[in-house]
Amino acid sequence: MNPDALVVGAGPAGLMAADRLLRAGCSVLLAEARPSPARKLLMAGKSGLNLTKDEGFEAFLAAYGEAAPFLRPMLAEFGPGAVQDWARGLGQEVFTGSSGRVFPRAMKASPLLRAWLQDLAARGLDLRTRWRWLGGGRFETPQGVQAVQPSATVLALGGASWARLGSDGAWASALAAQGVALAPFQPANMGFLVDWSAHMAPYFGQPLKNIALIAGAQRVRGEAVISAQGLEGGGIYAVSRALREGAALRLDLFPDLQPARLIDRLAARPKGESGVNSLKKLGLSGARLALVLECARPFPADVAARAALLKALPVALTGPRPMDEAISTAGGIALSALTDELMLRALPGTFAAGEMLDWEAPTGGYLLTGCLATGRRAGDAAARFIRSRSG
Protein backbone atom coordinates (compact mmCIF):
# COMPACT_ATOMS: atom_id res chain seq x y z
CA MET A 1 0.00 0.00 0.00
CA ASN A 2 2.99 2.30 -0.50
CA PRO A 3 3.22 2.65 -4.27
CA ASP A 4 5.23 5.50 -5.77
CA ALA A 5 2.04 6.82 -7.32
CA LEU A 6 -1.65 6.50 -6.67
CA VAL A 7 -3.94 7.30 -9.61
CA VAL A 8 -7.66 7.57 -8.86
CA GLY A 9 -10.19 7.07 -11.66
CA ALA A 10 -9.63 4.68 -14.59
CA GLY A 11 -11.06 6.80 -17.39
CA PRO A 12 -8.91 8.04 -20.28
CA ALA A 13 -7.24 10.75 -18.15
CA GLY A 14 -6.34 8.38 -15.29
CA LEU A 15 -5.16 5.61 -17.62
CA MET A 16 -2.93 8.08 -19.47
CA ALA A 17 -1.49 9.39 -16.17
CA ALA A 18 -0.79 5.79 -15.05
CA ASP A 19 0.77 5.04 -18.43
CA ARG A 20 3.22 7.96 -18.12
CA LEU A 21 4.09 7.11 -14.51
CA LEU A 22 4.87 3.50 -15.45
CA ARG A 23 7.00 4.70 -18.36
CA ALA A 24 8.96 6.83 -15.88
CA GLY A 25 9.65 3.69 -13.83
CA CYS A 26 7.22 4.39 -10.97
CA SER A 27 5.09 1.74 -9.30
CA VAL A 28 1.41 2.67 -9.78
CA LEU A 29 -1.78 1.70 -7.98
CA LEU A 30 -4.81 2.71 -10.07
CA ALA A 31 -8.04 2.76 -8.05
CA GLU A 32 -11.45 2.72 -9.75
CA ALA A 33 -14.85 2.87 -8.05
CA ARG A 34 -16.75 0.84 -10.66
CA PRO A 35 -16.32 -2.92 -11.17
CA SER A 36 -14.46 -2.29 -14.46
CA PRO A 37 -12.44 0.61 -15.91
CA ALA A 38 -13.36 3.32 -18.44
CA ARG A 39 -17.10 2.77 -18.67
CA LYS A 40 -17.73 6.25 -20.08
CA LEU A 41 -15.07 5.73 -22.75
CA LEU A 42 -16.82 2.50 -23.75
CA MET A 43 -20.15 4.34 -23.86
CA ALA A 44 -18.58 7.09 -25.99
CA GLY A 45 -17.58 4.39 -28.47
CA LYS A 46 -21.16 3.22 -28.91
CA SER A 47 -21.94 6.09 -31.28
CA GLY A 48 -18.45 6.07 -32.87
CA LEU A 49 -15.42 6.98 -30.76
CA ASN A 50 -14.41 10.44 -31.96
CA LEU A 51 -10.81 10.52 -30.71
CA THR A 52 -9.73 13.93 -31.95
CA LYS A 53 -10.15 16.47 -34.75
CA ASP A 54 -7.71 16.72 -37.63
CA GLU A 55 -7.33 20.49 -38.05
CA GLY A 56 -4.70 23.22 -37.66
CA PHE A 57 -3.41 23.63 -34.11
CA GLU A 58 -4.74 27.16 -33.53
CA ALA A 59 -8.24 26.24 -34.76
CA PHE A 60 -8.12 23.11 -32.60
CA LEU A 61 -6.99 25.06 -29.53
CA ALA A 62 -9.68 27.73 -30.02
CA ALA A 63 -12.37 25.11 -29.32
CA TYR A 64 -11.34 25.20 -25.64
CA GLY A 65 -12.45 28.84 -25.31
CA GLU A 66 -11.11 30.68 -22.28
CA ALA A 67 -9.24 27.55 -21.06
CA ALA A 68 -7.13 27.54 -24.26
CA PRO A 69 -4.15 29.50 -22.84
CA PHE A 70 -3.96 27.14 -19.86
CA LEU A 71 -4.23 24.01 -22.02
CA ARG A 72 -1.99 25.23 -24.84
CA PRO A 73 1.29 23.63 -23.63
CA MET A 74 -0.40 20.30 -22.90
CA LEU A 75 -2.19 20.19 -26.25
CA ALA A 76 0.99 21.28 -28.03
CA GLU A 77 2.66 18.18 -26.54
CA PHE A 78 -0.25 15.85 -27.10
CA GLY A 79 -2.61 17.21 -29.73
CA PRO A 80 -4.51 15.72 -32.68
CA GLY A 81 -1.45 14.19 -34.38
CA ALA A 82 -0.11 12.64 -31.18
CA VAL A 83 -3.52 11.18 -30.30
CA GLN A 84 -3.65 9.46 -33.69
CA ASP A 85 -0.10 8.10 -33.28
CA TRP A 86 -0.98 6.86 -29.81
CA ALA A 87 -4.06 4.98 -31.09
CA ARG A 88 -1.99 3.46 -33.90
CA GLY A 89 0.62 2.45 -31.32
CA LEU A 90 -2.11 0.41 -29.62
CA GLY A 91 -2.85 -1.34 -32.91
CA GLN A 92 -5.88 0.81 -33.79
CA GLU A 93 -5.88 2.22 -37.30
CA VAL A 94 -7.70 5.56 -37.48
CA PHE A 95 -9.52 7.41 -40.24
CA THR A 96 -10.64 11.01 -40.69
CA GLY A 97 -14.28 11.64 -41.56
CA SER A 98 -15.42 14.42 -43.89
CA SER A 99 -15.73 16.96 -41.05
CA GLY A 100 -12.16 16.29 -39.85
CA ARG A 101 -13.33 14.09 -36.98
CA VAL A 102 -10.95 11.20 -36.33
CA PHE A 103 -12.23 7.73 -35.38
CA PRO A 104 -10.63 4.32 -34.89
CA ARG A 105 -11.45 2.06 -37.87
CA ALA A 106 -13.21 -0.25 -35.40
CA MET A 107 -15.39 2.76 -34.42
CA LYS A 108 -15.88 1.39 -30.89
CA ALA A 109 -13.64 1.93 -27.88
CA SER A 110 -13.36 -1.68 -26.73
CA PRO A 111 -10.43 -2.89 -28.93
CA LEU A 112 -8.40 0.22 -28.05
CA LEU A 113 -9.19 -0.06 -24.35
CA ARG A 114 -8.40 -3.79 -24.30
CA ALA A 115 -5.01 -3.23 -25.95
CA TRP A 116 -4.23 -0.34 -23.60
CA LEU A 117 -5.14 -2.26 -20.43
CA GLN A 118 -3.09 -5.27 -21.57
CA ASP A 119 -0.09 -3.04 -22.21
CA LEU A 120 -0.44 -1.33 -18.82
CA ALA A 121 -0.82 -4.68 -17.01
CA ALA A 122 2.29 -6.01 -18.78
CA ARG A 123 4.18 -2.99 -17.45
CA GLY A 124 3.10 -3.73 -13.90
CA LEU A 125 -0.05 -1.62 -13.33
CA ASP A 126 -1.80 -2.56 -10.08
CA LEU A 127 -5.47 -1.93 -10.98
CA ARG A 128 -7.97 -2.12 -8.11
CA THR A 129 -11.65 -1.97 -9.05
CA ARG A 130 -14.53 -1.38 -6.63
CA TRP A 131 -12.23 1.01 -4.80
CA ARG A 132 -14.12 4.22 -4.07
CA TRP A 133 -12.00 7.21 -3.12
CA LEU A 134 -13.15 8.87 0.11
CA GLY A 135 -10.57 11.69 0.16
CA GLY A 136 -6.90 11.69 1.14
CA GLY A 137 -5.52 8.21 0.48
CA ARG A 138 -8.60 6.41 1.87
CA PHE A 139 -10.85 4.05 -0.08
CA GLU A 140 -14.03 2.14 0.53
CA THR A 141 -13.36 -1.36 -0.85
CA PRO A 142 -15.00 -4.80 -0.67
CA GLN A 143 -12.39 -5.57 2.02
CA GLY A 144 -13.38 -2.53 4.09
CA VAL A 145 -11.70 0.86 4.27
CA GLN A 146 -8.13 0.76 2.91
CA ALA A 147 -5.47 3.45 3.15
CA VAL A 148 -2.77 4.07 0.57
CA GLN A 149 0.34 6.14 1.21
CA PRO A 150 1.86 7.09 -2.13
CA SER A 151 4.61 9.59 -2.83
CA ALA A 152 2.29 11.38 -5.29
CA THR A 153 -1.35 11.15 -6.32
CA VAL A 154 -3.11 11.89 -9.61
CA LEU A 155 -6.86 12.45 -9.34
CA ALA A 156 -8.82 11.78 -12.55
CA LEU A 157 -12.37 11.21 -11.34
CA GLY A 158 -14.24 12.71 -14.30
CA GLY A 159 -17.06 15.25 -14.47
CA ALA A 160 -20.61 15.02 -13.17
CA SER A 161 -22.73 13.36 -15.84
CA TRP A 162 -23.74 9.76 -16.54
CA ALA A 163 -23.28 8.90 -12.85
CA ARG A 164 -24.14 5.26 -13.51
CA LEU A 165 -20.86 4.99 -15.47
CA GLY A 166 -18.95 6.25 -12.43
CA SER A 167 -18.53 10.00 -12.91
CA ASP A 168 -20.85 11.28 -10.20
CA GLY A 169 -18.91 14.41 -9.17
CA ALA A 170 -19.12 13.28 -5.52
CA TRP A 171 -15.37 14.00 -5.19
CA ALA A 172 -16.07 17.75 -5.21
CA SER A 173 -17.01 17.99 -1.52
CA ALA A 174 -13.84 16.13 -0.39
CA LEU A 175 -11.62 18.54 -2.36
CA ALA A 176 -13.58 21.63 -1.30
CA ALA A 177 -13.10 20.58 2.34
CA GLN A 178 -9.34 20.60 1.70
CA GLY A 179 -9.37 24.15 0.39
CA VAL A 180 -9.41 23.43 -3.35
CA ALA A 181 -11.34 26.12 -5.29
CA LEU A 182 -14.13 24.67 -7.42
CA ALA A 183 -16.48 26.09 -10.04
CA PRO A 184 -20.05 24.75 -9.92
CA PHE A 185 -20.78 21.89 -12.34
CA GLN A 186 -22.90 22.76 -15.34
CA PRO A 187 -24.12 20.60 -18.23
CA ALA A 188 -22.19 20.91 -21.50
CA ASN A 189 -23.01 19.41 -24.89
CA MET A 190 -26.57 18.71 -23.80
CA GLY A 191 -30.08 18.68 -25.23
CA PHE A 192 -32.77 21.24 -24.38
CA LEU A 193 -36.38 21.05 -23.25
CA VAL A 194 -39.24 22.32 -25.39
CA ASP A 195 -42.87 22.28 -24.33
CA TRP A 196 -44.21 20.82 -27.62
CA SER A 197 -47.92 20.87 -28.39
CA ALA A 198 -49.60 17.54 -29.25
CA HIS A 199 -49.22 18.44 -32.94
CA MET A 200 -45.48 17.58 -32.73
CA ALA A 201 -45.90 14.03 -31.35
CA PRO A 202 -45.74 12.31 -34.78
CA TYR A 203 -42.29 13.85 -35.33
CA PHE A 204 -40.62 12.64 -32.13
CA GLY A 205 -37.39 10.85 -33.06
CA GLN A 206 -37.16 12.58 -36.44
CA PRO A 207 -34.07 14.54 -37.48
CA LEU A 208 -34.16 18.13 -38.68
CA LYS A 209 -31.72 18.09 -41.57
CA ASN A 210 -30.52 20.90 -43.79
CA ILE A 211 -30.79 23.58 -41.13
CA ALA A 212 -28.47 26.08 -39.49
CA LEU A 213 -28.71 26.74 -35.76
CA ILE A 214 -28.32 30.30 -34.53
CA ALA A 215 -27.59 31.17 -30.88
CA GLY A 216 -26.36 34.68 -30.17
CA ALA A 217 -23.42 35.37 -32.48
CA GLN A 218 -22.96 31.66 -33.21
CA ARG A 219 -24.30 30.03 -36.35
CA VAL A 220 -23.60 26.37 -37.13
CA ARG A 221 -24.72 23.94 -39.80
CA GLY A 222 -25.81 20.73 -38.11
CA GLU A 223 -28.59 18.36 -37.35
CA ALA A 224 -31.05 18.34 -34.47
CA VAL A 225 -33.42 15.57 -33.47
CA ILE A 226 -36.93 16.27 -32.22
CA SER A 227 -37.60 14.27 -29.05
CA ALA A 228 -40.63 14.06 -26.78
CA GLN A 229 -38.78 16.34 -24.36
CA GLY A 230 -37.31 18.83 -26.80
CA LEU A 231 -34.28 18.95 -29.08
CA GLU A 232 -31.15 16.77 -29.05
CA GLY A 233 -28.24 16.04 -31.35
CA GLY A 234 -24.94 17.35 -32.65
CA GLY A 235 -26.20 20.71 -33.91
CA ILE A 236 -27.83 21.52 -30.58
CA TYR A 237 -24.76 20.39 -28.64
CA ALA A 238 -22.65 22.71 -30.77
CA VAL A 239 -24.63 25.76 -29.65
CA SER A 240 -25.46 24.43 -26.18
CA ARG A 241 -22.98 26.63 -24.37
CA ALA A 242 -24.44 29.83 -25.86
CA LEU A 243 -27.96 28.57 -25.07
CA ARG A 244 -26.93 27.71 -21.50
CA GLU A 245 -25.60 31.25 -21.14
CA GLY A 246 -28.96 32.71 -22.15
CA ALA A 247 -28.96 33.06 -25.96
CA ALA A 248 -32.25 32.30 -27.73
CA LEU A 249 -32.37 29.49 -30.30
CA ARG A 250 -33.32 30.28 -33.89
CA LEU A 251 -33.28 27.88 -36.82
CA ASP A 252 -32.54 28.82 -40.41
CA LEU A 253 -34.65 26.41 -42.45
CA PHE A 254 -33.17 27.61 -45.76
CA PRO A 255 -29.48 27.93 -44.88
CA ASP A 256 -28.34 27.92 -48.52
CA LEU A 257 -30.74 30.64 -49.65
CA GLN A 258 -30.04 34.36 -49.27
CA PRO A 259 -32.98 36.24 -47.63
CA ALA A 260 -33.64 38.23 -50.83
CA ARG A 261 -33.91 35.00 -52.88
CA LEU A 262 -36.32 33.54 -50.33
CA ILE A 263 -38.46 36.70 -50.48
CA ASP A 264 -38.52 36.43 -54.30
CA ARG A 265 -39.61 32.81 -54.12
CA LEU A 266 -42.33 33.57 -51.58
CA ALA A 267 -43.52 36.57 -53.61
CA ALA A 268 -43.78 34.37 -56.72
CA ARG A 269 -46.42 32.15 -55.07
CA PRO A 270 -49.99 32.67 -56.42
CA LYS A 271 -52.19 35.13 -54.55
CA GLY A 272 -54.65 33.33 -52.28
CA GLU A 273 -52.45 30.23 -51.82
CA SER A 274 -52.53 29.11 -48.19
CA GLY A 275 -49.46 29.59 -46.02
CA VAL A 276 -49.02 25.83 -45.62
CA ASN A 277 -49.23 25.21 -49.34
CA SER A 278 -46.69 27.87 -50.19
CA LEU A 279 -44.33 26.37 -47.60
CA LYS A 280 -44.78 22.95 -49.18
CA LYS A 281 -44.12 24.38 -52.64
CA LEU A 282 -40.92 25.88 -51.27
CA GLY A 283 -39.83 22.35 -50.39
CA LEU A 284 -40.66 22.26 -46.68
CA SER A 285 -42.15 18.97 -45.52
CA GLY A 286 -42.24 16.56 -42.58
CA ALA A 287 -40.50 17.68 -39.42
CA ARG A 288 -39.29 21.03 -40.81
CA LEU A 289 -42.80 21.99 -41.91
CA ALA A 290 -44.29 20.83 -38.60
CA LEU A 291 -41.77 22.97 -36.76
CA VAL A 292 -42.81 26.12 -38.67
CA LEU A 293 -46.46 25.46 -37.89
CA GLU A 294 -45.51 24.88 -34.24
CA CYS A 295 -43.22 27.87 -33.73
CA ALA A 296 -44.55 30.51 -36.14
CA ARG A 297 -48.16 30.90 -35.13
CA PRO A 298 -49.86 32.91 -36.53
CA PHE A 299 -47.93 32.58 -39.80
CA PRO A 300 -47.70 36.15 -41.13
CA ALA A 301 -49.18 37.17 -44.47
CA ASP A 302 -46.38 39.60 -45.30
CA VAL A 303 -43.74 38.02 -47.55
CA ALA A 304 -40.75 39.72 -45.93
CA ALA A 305 -41.98 38.72 -42.45
CA ARG A 306 -42.44 35.12 -43.64
CA ALA A 307 -38.93 35.03 -45.06
CA ALA A 308 -37.50 36.48 -41.84
CA LEU A 309 -39.21 33.75 -39.82
CA LEU A 310 -38.03 30.95 -42.09
CA LYS A 311 -34.45 32.27 -41.89
CA ALA A 312 -34.55 32.60 -38.08
CA LEU A 313 -37.40 30.53 -36.65
CA PRO A 314 -37.52 31.07 -32.87
CA VAL A 315 -37.82 27.85 -30.85
CA ALA A 316 -38.86 28.48 -27.23
CA LEU A 317 -36.58 26.42 -24.99
CA THR A 318 -37.60 25.93 -21.38
CA GLY A 319 -34.14 24.87 -20.13
CA PRO A 320 -31.39 22.29 -20.53
CA ARG A 321 -31.96 18.56 -20.11
CA PRO A 322 -30.81 17.21 -16.71
CA MET A 323 -27.05 17.43 -16.16
CA ASP A 324 -26.72 13.66 -15.70
CA GLU A 325 -27.70 13.21 -19.38
CA ALA A 326 -25.12 15.69 -20.70
CA ILE A 327 -22.22 14.43 -22.83
CA SER A 328 -19.85 16.39 -20.58
CA THR A 329 -19.81 18.94 -17.79
CA ALA A 330 -18.27 22.35 -17.29
CA GLY A 331 -17.06 23.36 -13.84
CA GLY A 332 -14.93 21.39 -11.40
CA ILE A 333 -11.45 22.24 -10.14
CA ALA A 334 -10.74 25.91 -10.89
CA LEU A 335 -7.72 26.31 -13.17
CA SER A 336 -6.39 28.89 -10.70
CA ALA A 337 -6.22 26.10 -8.09
CA LEU A 338 -3.62 24.29 -10.25
CA THR A 339 0.01 24.93 -11.09
CA ASP A 340 0.93 24.62 -14.77
CA GLU A 341 2.13 21.13 -13.82
CA LEU A 342 -1.49 20.35 -12.81
CA MET A 343 -0.57 20.08 -9.13
CA LEU A 344 -3.21 21.29 -6.68
CA ARG A 345 -1.78 24.38 -4.98
CA ALA A 346 -3.65 23.45 -1.77
CA LEU A 347 -2.35 19.84 -1.77
CA PRO A 348 1.31 19.57 -2.81
CA GLY A 349 1.99 16.16 -4.36
CA THR A 350 -1.59 15.78 -5.59
CA PHE A 351 -2.23 16.36 -9.30
CA ALA A 352 -5.51 16.41 -11.24
CA ALA A 353 -6.50 15.78 -14.85
CA GLY A 354 -9.35 15.22 -17.28
CA GLU A 355 -12.93 16.36 -17.11
CA MET A 356 -12.73 17.09 -13.38
CA LEU A 357 -10.87 20.31 -14.28
CA ASP A 358 -12.89 23.43 -15.13
CA TRP A 359 -12.61 23.47 -18.91
CA GLU A 360 -15.16 22.62 -21.53
CA ALA A 361 -15.16 22.02 -25.26
CA PRO A 362 -17.64 21.04 -27.94
CA THR A 363 -17.98 17.48 -29.20
CA GLY A 364 -15.67 16.62 -32.07
CA GLY A 365 -12.89 14.76 -30.25
CA TYR A 366 -11.85 17.82 -28.22
CA LEU A 367 -13.02 16.22 -24.96
CA LEU A 368 -11.00 13.02 -25.21
CA THR A 369 -7.94 14.86 -26.53
CA GLY A 370 -8.17 17.30 -23.58
CA CYS A 371 -8.49 14.41 -21.11
CA LEU A 372 -5.56 12.48 -22.60
CA ALA A 373 -3.34 15.59 -22.80
CA THR A 374 -4.01 16.64 -19.20
CA GLY A 375 -3.64 13.04 -17.98
CA ARG A 376 -0.27 12.90 -19.70
CA ARG A 377 0.88 16.20 -18.18
CA ALA A 378 -0.28 15.17 -14.68
CA GLY A 379 1.42 11.76 -14.95
CA ASP A 380 4.70 13.25 -16.15
CA ALA A 381 4.62 15.95 -13.48
CA ALA A 382 3.81 13.43 -10.73
CA ALA A 383 6.76 11.28 -11.87
CA ARG A 384 9.06 14.33 -11.67
CA PHE A 385 7.69 15.11 -8.20
CA ILE A 386 8.38 11.54 -7.04
CA ARG A 387 11.93 11.65 -8.45
CA SER A 388 12.61 14.99 -6.77
CA ARG A 389 11.41 13.58 -3.43
CA SER A 390 13.50 10.43 -3.68
CA GLY A 391 16.56 12.48 -4.52
Ligand SMILES: Cc1cc2nc3c(=O)[nH]c(=O)nc-3n(C[C@H](O)[C@H](O)[C@H](O)COP(=O)(O)OP(=O)(O)OC[C@H]3O[C@@H](n4cnc5c(N)ncnc54)[C@H](O)[C@@H]3O)c2cc1C
Ligand atom coordinates in the same frame (compact mmCIF):
# COMPACT_ATOMS: atom_id res chain seq x y z
C1 LIG B 1 -22.54 9.21 -24.55
C2 LIG B 1 -21.20 9.88 -24.56
C3 LIG B 1 -20.47 9.96 -25.75
C4 LIG B 1 -19.24 10.61 -25.78
N1 LIG B 1 -18.54 10.62 -26.96
C5 LIG B 1 -17.35 11.25 -27.02
C6 LIG B 1 -16.58 11.25 -28.21
O1 LIG B 1 -16.94 10.61 -29.22
N2 LIG B 1 -15.42 11.97 -28.24
C7 LIG B 1 -14.99 12.65 -27.14
O2 LIG B 1 -13.93 13.32 -27.22
N3 LIG B 1 -15.63 12.60 -25.95
C8 LIG B 1 -16.81 11.92 -25.88
N4 LIG B 1 -17.48 11.87 -24.68
C9 LIG B 1 -16.88 12.50 -23.49
C10 LIG B 1 -15.75 11.64 -22.90
O3 LIG B 1 -16.15 10.30 -22.81
C11 LIG B 1 -15.36 12.19 -21.51
O4 LIG B 1 -15.05 13.56 -21.62
C12 LIG B 1 -14.16 11.42 -20.94
O5 LIG B 1 -14.46 10.06 -20.75
C13 LIG B 1 -13.71 12.02 -19.60
O6 LIG B 1 -12.54 11.34 -19.21
P1 LIG B 1 -12.03 11.36 -17.70
O7 LIG B 1 -10.94 10.34 -17.63
O8 LIG B 1 -11.73 12.75 -17.30
O9 LIG B 1 -13.28 10.91 -16.84
P2 LIG B 1 -14.19 9.60 -16.92
O10 LIG B 1 -14.07 8.95 -18.24
O11 LIG B 1 -15.52 10.03 -16.46
O12 LIG B 1 -13.50 8.64 -15.87
C14 LIG B 1 -13.51 8.95 -14.49
C15 LIG B 1 -13.37 7.64 -13.72
O13 LIG B 1 -13.28 7.95 -12.33
C16 LIG B 1 -14.04 6.99 -11.62
N5 LIG B 1 -14.45 7.58 -10.34
C17 LIG B 1 -15.32 8.59 -10.09
N6 LIG B 1 -15.44 8.81 -8.78
C18 LIG B 1 -14.62 7.92 -8.16
C19 LIG B 1 -14.28 7.67 -6.79
N7 LIG B 1 -14.83 8.36 -5.78
N8 LIG B 1 -13.37 6.69 -6.52
C20 LIG B 1 -12.78 5.99 -7.52
N9 LIG B 1 -13.07 6.18 -8.83
C21 LIG B 1 -13.97 7.14 -9.15
C22 LIG B 1 -15.24 6.74 -12.52
O14 LIG B 1 -15.88 5.52 -12.21
C23 LIG B 1 -14.58 6.74 -13.90
O15 LIG B 1 -14.17 5.45 -14.29
C24 LIG B 1 -18.71 11.20 -24.61
C25 LIG B 1 -19.42 11.11 -23.42
C26 LIG B 1 -20.65 10.46 -23.39
C27 LIG B 1 -21.39 10.37 -22.07
